[in-house]
Amino acid sequence: MTVALMWEARAADGRGAELLAWAREQRLAEEPLRRETFRAPQDRVLVITWWDASYDAELPQLPDPGAELVTRAVHRWRFESVADS
Template sequence: MTVALMWEARAAQGRGPELLAWARAQELAGTPLRREFLRAPQDRVLVITWWDAAYDAELPELPEPDGDLVTRAVHRWRFESLGRD
């Protein structure tokens, strides 16, 4: 089974590039099948990692960034892949 972990944070005003650099520099305690970085307006950064694991497996996740780098707590979601068309 493939599990996708999504991590989304909103940077403090004007600090989107810094938050993206911070997210890219984070080491994970394991190697995902894939790791993708995305950005959106309002200095939001999204990181998706794909893992070959059971849905409820213990998987490494990105931590919370320093409080002054973000405007709110990180949002996290976990999804099970249902394949591609």
């Protein structure tokens, strides 16, 4: 089964580039099958990692950045892949 972990944060005013750089520098305890980093308006940063694991498996996740770097708590979601018909 493939599990995708999504991590999303919104940077404090004027700190979008710094949050993006911070997210890209973070290393996980294990390497995922795939990792992608995205940015969006309002200085939002999204990181998606894909894992070959069960839905409820213990998987490494990105930590929370320092409070001075973000405007709100980090959002995290977990999804499982489903077969297309």
